[in-house]
Amino acid sequence: MHVRARHYRTAQPLDITCEQGKISGIEPIPDEADLPWVAPAFCDVQINGCDKISFNSDTLTGAQIRHVVRVCQQHGIAQLLPTLVTGSFDALMHGFRTIREACAEDPELAQAIVGIHLEGPYISADDGPRGAHPKQHVRPPCWDEFRRFQEEAAHGMIRMLTVAPEMPGALPFVEQAARTGVIVALGHTGASPACIRDAINVGAKISTHLGNGSHAVLPRHDNYLWEQLASDQLWASMIGDGHHLPDSVMRCILRVKTPARLILTCDASPLAGLAPGAYRQWEHDFEVLPTGKIVVSGTPYLAGAWAFTDTCVANVLRLGETSLADTIDMASNRPRELLGLPARQIAVGEPSELIVFDWAPGAEFRMRLPLAV
Numbered sequence: 248m249h250v251r252a253r254h255y256r257t258a259q260p261l262d263i264t265c266e267q268g269k270i271s272g273i274e275p276i277p278d279e280a281d282l283p284w285v286a287p288a289f290c291d292v293q294i295n296g297c298d299k300i301s302f303n304s305d306t307l308t309g310a311q312i313r314h315v316v317r318v319c320q321q322h323g324i325a326q327l328l329p330t331l332v333t334g335s336f337d338a339l340m341h342g343f344r345t346i347r348e349a350c351a352e353d354p355e356l357a358q359a360i361v362g363i364h365l366e367g368p369y370i371s372a373d374d375g376p377r378g379a380h381p382k383q384h385v386r387p388p389c390w391d392e393f394r395r396f397q398e399e400a401a402h403g404m405i406r407m408l409t410v411a412p413e414m415p416g417a418l419p420f421v422e423q424a425a426r427t428g429v430i431v432a433l434g435h436t437g438a439s440p441a442c443i444r445d446a447i448n449v450g451a452k453i454s455t456h457l458g459n460g461s462h463a464v465l466p467r468h469d470n471y472l473w474e475q476l477a478s479d480q481l482w483a484s485m486i487g488d489g490h491h492l493p494d495s496v497m498r499c500i501l502r503v504k505t506p507a508r509l510i511l512t513c514d515a516s517p518l519a520g521l522a523p524g525a526y527r528q529w530e531h532d533f534e535v536l537p538t539g540k541i542v543v544s545g546t547p548y549l550a551g552a553w554a555f556t557d558t559c560v561a562n563v564l565r566l567g568e569t570s571l572a573d574t575i576d577m578a579s580n581r582p583r584e585l586l587g588l589p590a591r592q593i594a595v596g597e598p599s600e601l602i603v604f605d606w607a608p609g610a611e612f613r614m615r616l617p618l619a620v
Contacts, residue, residue: 250616251276252285252603254593256572261285265599273595283615286575287591288325288600289556290582292364292407292484293456293512295330297555301517301528302329302346305338309349316359318520321617322555325600326361326583328407330514333367333380336392343400350404361586362406365396366455369420370411370435375462378435379543379550381530388420397429405429406586409455411436412446425450430585432484433475435460440474453482453585456514457500458492459549476500482508482585487559488552490540498568506573510581511559516541516551557602561612571606 250263260282264272296302297318300311312329319327331342343363350357367380369388377385388410397405408424409432410417421431433446434455454475461472475481476499483504487497491514501509513519517528523537525544532544539553560578563569569577580590591597603616 248599250285250601250603251279252283255284255286255575261593263593263601265601268599270593270595270597270599273593283603283605284571285593285601285603287579287593287597288602288618289323289560289578290326290361290580290586290588291319291324291512291515291556291578292328292510292582292585293330293366293514294319294324294327295332295515295519295551296517297515297519298521299517299526299528302331302342303334303338303517305335305341307342307345309345309352312346312349312360313353313356316356319515319555320359322557323602323604323614323618324556325598325618326359326588328362328364328586329360330364330366333370333384335384339365339368339396340400343396343404347400347402347404360404361588363401363404364407364409365393365405366409367435369414369417370409370460371413371437373437373462376411376435376437376460378460379531379533379548380435383530387415388417390420390423393420393424397427407432409434410446410451411438412451413438413442418442418445418449421446421451422449425452433481436471437462438471440469440471443471443474443478447478447480451481453484453510455484456486456491456512457483457504458496459486476503479508482510484510484512486514486552487511487562488513488539488554489558489562490538491549491552494566497563498566501563501566501568506569506577506581509577510585511556511563511574511578512582513554513556513559514552515555516553518551519553519555521553557612557614564606564612567608 248265262274262276372385407430431451432453432455605613
């Protein structure tokens with residue numbers, strides 16, 4: 248396979264040859280009109296499912312996991328963390344076990360799934376911070392339960408864990424999890440600023456979808472959003488789908504965290520990609536609006552994302568706050584850095600999982616090849 252496109256960092260026109268899953272040759276070529284761009288494919292740390300498939304389902308199958316991965320690849324996502332949210336012990340155990348077994352049976356799936364993100368159940372039960380997570384399954388952190396998730400079912404695949412640090416016993420739990428190499432994220436929290444600082448000091452590394460999963464009304468100065476935003480020790484993930492955050496908030500997060508400490512995630516829900524209409528997931532009724540916004544039925548409250556990472560990249564580029572290269576890297580190599588994975592480059596010997604796209608300043612980012620392999 249040949250890809251003729253401009254390097255996303257240098258703008259150098261290149262002819263890239265790919266064979267057997269690797270880049271086998273790169274040659275400079277003369278400039279041509281209408282050449283697209285090429286970049287390493289995306290890595291998303293928060294994918295809950297799509298097409299009515301939820302990684303939380305107590306009937307999740309290997310075939311369903313493969314379907315979600317294929318859909319993600321169509322949107323340029325080469326690597327991902329399947330995300331399981333707050334649920335019963337049995338449902339979570341089933342999800343971890345099914346993902347682990349599917350990866351063990353399918354090398355291509357194992358290459359795409361680089362870990363699992365557990366978002367909850369150790370989060371705030373308050374309306375607002377809890378988001379769409381089922382309240383009946385919210386509970387305080389329990390190391391024995393998490394150990395069973397990790398050792399008995401996931402066999403070490405849980406690489407990221409979102410916790411509300413104000414929950415009883417959360418701080419020693421965060422410290423213990425961080426010591427095992429799990430990336431601890433703060434999210435779905437109503438913690439005091441002092442508690443946020445304490446959690447960072449014992450090992451919390453990143454904020455999960457900063458600006459979302461929070462109260463509708465906060466103290467104007469002394470609150471957990473400002474504290475997380477201001478911390479230089481804390482990375483952040485941001486949902487850039489155009490619905491979860493207004494442009495002004497995205498601009499502030501981009502400027503303060505900078506592309507060095509910010510990753511883009513789509514937070515694709517089990518309703519991602521579905522036609523407008525009413526649906527039931529996670530024991531709640533939801534609605535996909537014609538705009539692509541997903542809400543709890545009968546309310547204006549968000550309930551996950553409909554779009555994928557390519558849409559988030561397009562929206563952030565539209566803001567004009569970051570360069571093309573930095574924006575792509577926030578969706579590709581920054582997540583890999585967070586996870587301790589090698590950065591992807593366009594070089595001989597590197598994986599041939601590439602995105603090819605059209606873009607110009609003031610124009611829309613548009614995928615041309617979903618994922619070249």
